[in-house]
Amino acid sequence: MPNSRDPDVFRRDLLVSAAASAAVMTAPSLAGAQQAGSAVPAMKVSFTVNGKTRDLQVDTRTTLLDALRESLHLVGTKKGCDHGQCGACTVIVDGRRINSCLTLAVMHQGGSITTVEGLGTPDKLHPMQAAFVKHDGYQCGYCTPGQICSAVAVLGEIEAGIPSHVSTDLNVKPQATAAEFRERMSGNICRCGAYSNIVEAITEVAGRKA
Amino acid sequence: MKSFTYERARQPAEAAAAAARTQGAKFIAGGTNLLDLMKLEIETPTHLIDVNGLAFDKIEPTPDGGLRIGALVRNTDLAADARVRRDYAVLSRALLAGASGQLRNKATTAGNLLQRTRCPYFYDTNQPCNKRQPGSGCSAIGGINRQQAVVGASDACIATHPSDMAVAMRALDATVETVRPDGGARQIPIAEFHRLPGDTPNVETALDPGELITAVTLPPPLGGKHLYYKVRDRASYAFALISVGAIVQPDGSGRVALGGVASKPWRIEAAEAELPRGAEAVTAKLLADAKPTSQNDFKLPLVKRTLAAVLAEARG
Ligand SMILES: Cc1cc2nc3c(=O)[nH]c(=O)nc-3n(C[C@H](O)[C@H](O)[C@H](O)COP(=O)(O)OP(=O)(O)OC[C@H]3O[C@@H](n4cnc5c(N)ncnc54)[C@H](O)[C@@H]3O)c2cc1C
Ligand code: SF4
Ligand code: FES
Ligand code: FES
Numbered sequence: 079m080p081n082s083r084d085p086d087v088f089r090r091d092l093l094v095s096a097a098a099s100a101a102v103m104t105a106p107s108l109a110g111a112q113q114a115g116s117a118v119p120a121m122k123v124s125f126t127v128n129g130k131t132r133d134l135q136v137d138t139r140t141t142l143l144d145a146l147r148e149s150l151h152l153v154g155t156k157k158g159c160d161h162g163q164c165g166a167c168t169v170i171v172d173g174r175r176i177n178s179c180l181t182l183a184v185m186h187q188g189g190s191i192t193t194v195e196g197l198g199t200p201d202k203l204h205p206m207q208a209a210f211v212k213h214d215g216y217q218c219g220y221c222t223p224g225q226i227c228s229a230v231a232v233l234g235e236i237e238a239g240i241p242s243h244v245s246t247d248l249n250v251k252p253q254a255t256a257a258e259f260r261e262r263m264s265g266n267i268c269r270c271g272a273y274s275n276i277v278e279a280i281t282e283v284a285g286r287k288a
Numbered sequence: 289m290k291s292f293t294y295e296r297a298r299q300p301a302e303a304a305a306a307a308a309r310t311q312g313a314k315f316i317a318g319g320t321n322l323l324d325l326m327k328l329e330i331e332t333p334t335h336l337i338d339v340n341g342l343a344f345d346k347i348e349p350t351p352d353g354g355l356r357i358g359a360l361v362r363n364t365d366l367a368a369d370a371r372v373r374r375d376y377a378v379l380s381r382a383l384l385a386g387a388s389g390q391l392r393n394k395a396t397t398a399g400n401l402l403q404r405t406r407c408p409y410f411y412d413t414n415q416p417c418n419k420r421q422p423g424s425g426c427s428a429i430g431g432i433n434r435q436q437a438v439v440g441a442s443d444a445c446i447a448t449h450p451s452d453m454a455v456a457m458r459a460l461d462a463t464v465e466t467v468r469p470d471g472g473a474r475q476i477p478i479a480e481f482h483r484l485p486g487d488t489p490n491v492e493t494a495l496d497p498g499e500l501i502t503a504v505t506l507p508p509p510l511g512g513k514h515l516y517y518k519v520r521d522r523a524s525y526a527f528a529l530i531s532v533g534a535i536v537q538p539d540g541s542g543r544v545a546l547g548g549v550a551s552k553p554w555r556i557e558a559a560e561a562e563l564p565r566g567a568e569a570v571t572a573k574l575l576a577d578a579k580p581t582s583q584n585d586f587k588l589p590l591v592k593r594t595l596a597a598v599l600a601e602a603r604g
Contacts (some may be wrong), residue, residue: 119293138294138336141323161324162391174364174393180320181394184294185338228390235389240368243384243524248373264524265388 125189127152128196136183143167145183146193154194154223158267165266168224168231169193175231177265194223197230205286206230209279217270225266229280232262236284254284290332297339300500301471308469308498310335315500317360318394320387321403330404330413330420344398344502347371353508356465359398359501363453364389366397376506377514378533382456385518388525398501401454401464401481402493405447405551406527408432418444419489426489429581435529438580438587440550445489446581449482449551455533456516458553459545463505469498478504482552492551512537513602517594518547530587532594536602540564544595546574549587567596 124133127150134149143160146152146169158166160179167178170192198204203211206226216222236252244261245252252258259280260273268276297303297315307313312334316322325331344358347369355371366372367383387395409415409427416425428436428446436446457478464476476494483492495501512535520526531547542563545555559573571592578588 118291121294138292139289160327162320162388165388165390168390175390176394177320177390180318180323180391182294182316182319182323182336185316185319185340187296232389235364238368240364241373241380241384242389243381245384248377248380261524262389265390 121184123184123187125186125191127191128193134183138182138184140183141179142169142171142181142183142186142191143178146178146191149183152193152195155227156220156223158221158224163267164221164224165228166221166224168227168266170227170231173234175228192227194226197226204230205283206279209282210276213275213279213282214272215276215279216268216272221266221268221270221272225263225268225276228263228266229259229276229283232259232280233284235262254281256281259284289326290329290334292334292336294336294338296341297337298341300342300344300467300502301469303337303339303342304467304469304498304500305471306498307337307500310337313337313498315339317396317399318362318391319399320391320395321399325404328411328413330411339500350505355506357397357504357506359396359503361397363387363392363395363397363400366453367392375509376456376460378459378516378535379453379456379506379514381514381516382452382518382531382533385516385528385531386452397453397504400451401457401501401504402495403451404492406450407436407447410447419447419485419492422488422490432583433581434583435527435548436581436584437550438584439554439575439578440484440552441579442485442487442489444487445485445551447485447489447551448548449492449553450527450548451553452516452518452528452531452547454478454482455531455545455547455553457504457506458555459533459535459543460506460510462507464501465503465505466495466499466501468496468500473502474499475505478553479555485551489551510535510537510543512542515598515601517598519590519594530590530594532591532598534595534598534602536563536599542602544570544574546591549575549578549591563599567592567599571595 119138122135146155156166158164162177162180168175169178198207206229236254239251241248242261244257256277259277314333316336316338344360346358348356350356363383367380373380409417410420415427418426437448462478464481466474514535516533518528518531528548533545536542545553556574559570562569
């Protein structure tokens with residue numbers, strides 16, 4: 079394979095294997111987004127993704143998640159629930175982690191977006207990516223891009239002194255403890271239950287930073 | 289999702305006028321509740337007015353020594369503000385007990401107040417629901433209603449308001465500031481902001497069509513111990529079964545507001561006179577008119593015990 083990391087090739091492979099394993103597999107976001115026959119309001123939007131400027135023309139209904147996956151073929155970011163309940167779609171926008179499924183692409187004119195693809199590369203992993211590999215912080219891997227984006231942002235939030243539900247004193251700087259990581263990572267669900275290894279991976283990166 | 293046109297608001301009064309004038313228009317702030325409901329076609333706006341560009345993202349002192357919180361201040365920033373952590377800790381605690389880190393980074397002060405109920409039948413468009421479709425009936429009455437209200441409900445609707453933040457704001461006696469479509473400003477006490485369902489559970493707040501929230505103001509600090517206890521089915525990232533927000537003074541007097549029991553944060557000032565007599569006496573007054581169902585009558589002892597724990601912690 080000349081370039082197995084080419085996103086288009088990767089995506090095509092995915093679709094082929096999905097079609098092979100399931101009789102009816104449609105792209106629900108695309109199918110749901112178009113209404114036959116009616117004029118669909120479209121808009122131009124431009125933002126940077128992983129440092130590159132991207133200009134898009136989108137149906138106003140397009141979520142940031144669908145813009146990343148369907149328009150830009152950055153399929154690292156995953157769609158789990160599409161309702162803010164699982165965290166699989168977590169990306170970092172203007173320095174903050176958010177659920178990309180509950181925001182519209184057109185709301186991010188001029189914004190700066192980092193996805194899991196922008197944190198590191200397969201040859202040069204981000205320390206959090208490397209720690210997830212080392213500590214086996216996943217099984218199927220579906221929640222992992224969201225977990226990693228979230229974990230990177232969590233360390234930044236602790237560093238910035240943002241308190242959490244488990245911080246005992248609101249007026250002292252929160253600590254990088256396992257209890258804090260568990261609470262702060264609660265917006266990322268892992269169906270495979272890799273939680274304890276995820277906490278170990280974050281703990282290692284936090285320790286390295288300190 | 290139904291299709292819609294989209295514009296970015298530039299000026300508050302203009303945005304309010306546009307919202308009132310344009311059929312099917314809605315404001316969008318963090319989008320974390322509205323887009324969820326639009327995907328399910330429970331909300332079907334045909335025009336969205338994005339308010340994120342308005343300059344309502346600051347927390348500023350008021351002349352009387354309180355705080356003015358811009359409508360667009362994110363839940364994360366409000367919870368982390370040094371003044372809020374020090375002087376209004378019940379608000380920080382309530383915010384941090386809600387949703388997830390990702391959601392709090394987007395959720396705004398105004399959007400949080402205006403989030404809609406989590407009643408499962410409201411979310412299921414195949415079921416009758418008077419709030420979603422006035423006159424269709426209430427599926428929760430006689431259905432699964434473990435989460436529902438125990439007080440202040442009606443024969444039309446027994447839904448609860450899901451916000452944690454609003455409970456703290458009720459304990460603090462916050463004021464909601466708005467601009468109306470005619471450009472006039474208005475101040476609404478938080479006690480009058482959310483409504484009881486009565487015959488019109490679809491009408492949830494005191495806001496008029498097109499009215500835009502600009503800020504929420506807090507009165508000068510009250511002192512005392514600030515506590516927010518939330519009881520839920522899992523330890524994080526779950527809505528409240530019940531919650532207790534309290535501000536307790538060294539002399540034992542104080543304020544108590546409840547979440548998860550009604551269509552609005554539940555506070556009865558007269559019940560607070562019972563604080564020196566303890567949780568049982570306060571709860572008896574707060575929930576005197578309670579009409580729980582066989583599935584949610586656990587909320588009554590749960591409120592009493594949670595308040596007892598809060599008061600024990602306040603005593604130190
Ligand atoms: C999985 C999940 C779990 C959650 N858990 C909790 C929880 O435990 N506790 C809790 O309290 N909340 C919880 N939430 C809800 C969350 O707090 C709300 O979604 C959020 O606060 C809404 O704010 P927003 O800015 O995103 O609002 P939006 O979705 O943008 O707007 C909500 C409503 O407010 C209106 N609006 C917005 N701004 C204005 C304005 N300035 N003036 C007038 N109208 C306006 C909009 O038109 C819309 O009707 C949860 C949400 C999710 C998805
Ligand atoms: S309780 Fe209210 S929101 Fe729930 S089904 Fe009944 S009318 Fe609808
Ligand atoms: S896909 Fe966005 S939170 Fe689940
Ligand atoms: S690794 Fe499978 S869902 Fe988390």
